[in-house]
Amino acid sequence: MHREGARGDPGTRAGQWASGPAGARGVRAPLPAxxxxxxxxxxxxxxxxTELTGQPYPDQLRADQLDGLIQPVREALNIYDLGPDPDVVPRPVEExxxxxxxxxxxxxx
Structure with a gap:
């Protein structure tokens, strides 16, 4: 194995190992951008x-935003109790x- 310098193989950068099978001793993994x-x-x-790097994690961010939107509704529902509605009849379990x-x-x- 040999190292290529800055003028080496265009697929490598200075300091990267230029030959050898992936995972072989002395072969470096690709560097992150x-x-x-x-x-x-x-x-x-x-x-x-953020879309290229995947951070912040979009699903987690959306869940956090959603929780922030739901929290005031939860608090409002905890404050008010309308009591039973005599016009509402529970449906049978089968239905x-x-x-x-x-x-x-x-x-x-």
Whole structure:
């Protein structure tokens, strides 16, 4: 094995090992892109840097935002108690099960 310098193989950078099978002793793993590289690629790809890096994690961020929106509703519902409504009659369990099965079939569960 030998090391390539800055004028070596165009697929390598100075300081990277140029030959050897992946995982072999002395072969380095690919380096992550630097912030300047991702910053330059983002506009070229019409994507935000956070989408390229995957941070902050979009699903977690959305869940946190959703929780922040739901919390005031929870607090409002905890304050008010409307009491029982005499016009509301509970449905029989069989009807609830049939309705739940119908909903599950509609969404493919």
């Amino acid at each position: 630097s912030p300047s590289v991702t910053g330059a690629l983002a506009p070229a790809l019409s994507a935000p840097v 609830l099960v049939a309705h739940a099965d119908k909903l599950c079939a509609m969404v493919g569960v």
